[in-house]
Amino acid sequence: MFLNSVVLVLQEALEAALLISVLLVFSKHYQIKPRWVLVSIGLGSMGALIFALNMALVSEWFDYVGQEVINALIQFSILFLLGLLVLSLSINNPFIKPNTNVIKSNLWIMVCMILLVCLAITREGSEIFIYIGGVINQPSYAQPTLAGSGIGAGIGISAGVLIYYGLLGVTRNKVTAISLSLLSLVGGNMASQAVLLLTQADWLPYSQILWDSSAQIPENSVIGHLLYALIGYEATPSLFQFSAYLGGISLILIFWLLGKLIDVPSTMALDAENTGY
Amino acid sequence: MTLKLVCRLPVIAIVFLSIVLASHYALAATPVIEIKIQNHLFLPETIKIPANTKVKLLINNLDPTAEEFESYELNREKVISGNRKAVIFIGPLPPGEYPFFGEFYPKTAQGKVVVIEP
Numbered sequence: 237m238f239l240n241s242v243v244l245v246l247q248e249a250l251e252a253a254l255l256i257s258v259l260l261v262f263s264k265h266y267q268i269k270p271r272w273v274l275v276s277i278g279l280g281s282m283g284a285l286i287f288a289l290n291m292a293l294v295s296e297w298f299d300y301v302g303q304e305v306i307n308a309l310i311q312f313s314i315l316f317l318l319g320l321l322v323l324s325l326s327i328n329n330p331f332i333k334p335n336t337n338v339i340k341s342n343l344w345i346m347v348c349m350i351l352l353v354c355l356a357i358t359r360e361g362s363e364i365f366i367y368i369g370g371v372i373n374q375p376s377y378a379q380p381t382l383a384g385s386g387i388g389a390g391i392g393i394s395a396g397v398l399i400y401y402g403l404l405g406v407t408r409n410k411v412t413a414i415s416l417s418l419l420s421l422v423g424g425n426m427a428s429q430a431v432l433l434l435t436q437a438d439w440l441p442y443s444q445i446l447w448d449s450s451a452q453i454p455e456n457s458v459i460g461h462l463l464y465a466l467i468g469y470e471a472t473p474s475l476f477q478f479s480a481y482l483g484g485i486s487l488i489l490i491f492w493l494l495g496k497l498i499d500v501p502s503t504m505a506l507d508a509e510n511t512g513y
Numbered sequence: 514m515t516l517k518l519v520c521r522l523p524v525i526a527i528v529f530l531s532i533v534l535a536s537h538y539a540l541a542a543t544p545v546i547e548i549k550i551q552n553h554l555f556l557p558e559t560i561k562i563p564a565n566t567k568v569k570l571l572i573n574n575l576d577p578t579a580e581e582f583e584s585y586e587l588n589r590e591k592v593i594s595g596n597r598k599a600v601i602f603i604g605p606l607p608p609g610e611y612p613f614f615g616e617f618y619p620k621t622a623q624g625k626v627v628v629i630e631p
Binding site for chain 2: 237240244291292295296299300301303304363366367369370371373374432435436437438442450454455456470471472474
C-alpha cells in the first residue's frame with residue numbers, strides 16, 4: 237500500500253510539477269510575480285475536490301463514459317490554453333521586443349498560467365482525492381497510504397524545484413528553446429491522452445497500434461512511469477494517438493512562430509500614444 | 514450542369530457516409546462482458562473475448578470504496594466510484610493475454626483478458 241501510493245501520487249505530481257516549474261521560469265523572465273502559483277494551486281485543489289466528489293455522477297454521463305469525455309475536454313482545454321499562452325509569450329518576448337507594454341500583456345499571460353495550472357491540478361488531483369478518500373476509512377491502510385502519498389508528493393515537488401533551478405541555470409539563449417520544447421511536449425501529451433480517452437469511450441474509432449516498446453521500456457518500470465509523466469510515454473501507441481501527439485507539439489510551436497510574426501511593438505506604441513502613456 | 518453536380522457531391526457523400534455508418538453500428542452490436550469488483554477482487558478474474566472484436570466491459574463496483582481499472586497492455590485507465598458502474602471499451606485485439614489490475618488495491622485486484630481466435 238505504501239509503495240503503491242508513492243508511485244500513484246508521484247506520477248500525478250510530476251506532471252503538474254513539470255508544467256508549474258516551466259511556467260515559473262517564464263514568469264520570472266517576464267517579470268511576473270510568482271504569487272499566481274499559489275492562487276492557481278488553491279483554485280486547482282478546490283476544482284479537484286469538487287471533481288472528485290462528483291466523479292460518480294460525472295462517470296454516468298454519456299452512457300457511463302462521462303469521465304473520459306470530461307477529462308478529454310480538460311486536456312484539450314489545457315492544449316488550447318498552452319497555445320494561447322505561447323502565442324502571447326512569443327508576441328511579448330522581452331528578450332526580443334523590449335518595448336512591449338509589459339503590464340497589459342503580463343496580465344493576460346498570468347491569467348493563462350493560472351487557468352492552465354488550475355485545470356492541470358483539477359485533473360491530476362481528483363484521482364488522488366478519490367484514492368485517499370477511499371483508503372482513509374480503512375484504519376490498516378490509512379497510515380501507509382498517507383505516508384506514501386506524502387513522500388510521492390514530496391518527490392514530485394522536489395523534481396519540480398530541480399527542473400526550475402535547472403532551467404534558471406541555462407543561458408538566456410537556450411532557456412526559451414528548452415522551456416518551449418517542454419511546453420510543446422506537455423501539449424503533445426495532452427492531445428495524445430485525450431485521444432486515448434475518447435477511444436476508450438468509443439467516441440473515436442480504433443486505430444492500429446504503431447509499435448510495441450514494452451519489452452525495452454515497460455510502462456510499469458520506474459523509467460516508464462517517469463517518461464509517462466514527463467513526455468506522455470506509451471509502449472503501444474495507436475496511430476491516432478501518435479498523430480495527436482505530433483499535432484499537439486506542432487500546434488504549440490506554430491503558435492510560438494505565429495507570435496513572432498505579429499509585430500506588436502508598433503501597435504503597442506500606437507496604443508500607448510492613444511492612451512497618453 | 515457539371516457545376517451543379519460538383520455542388521451536390523458533398524451532400525451525396527454525407528448521405529452515403531451516414532447510411533454506411535448507421536448500418537455499421539446497427540449490424541455490429543458490441544459484445545458486453547460484465548465484471549464485478551467485490552472485496553477488492555475482480556470477478557471473474559479471467560475473461561475471454563474473441564480476437565479482432567471490439568468489446569464493451571461493464572464493470573460493477575460492489576465495494577463502497579473506489580477502484581481504478583488499469584492495464585498497461587490494454588492501454589486503459591479508469592476510476593470506478595464505490596457502488597457504481599463503469600463502461601470501458603477494449604479491442605479489437607490480436608490473440609494473447611492482457612493483464613489488468615486495480616491501481617488502488619493492486620495486491621488483490623488482479624485479472625486478465627484472454628483474447629482467443631473465434
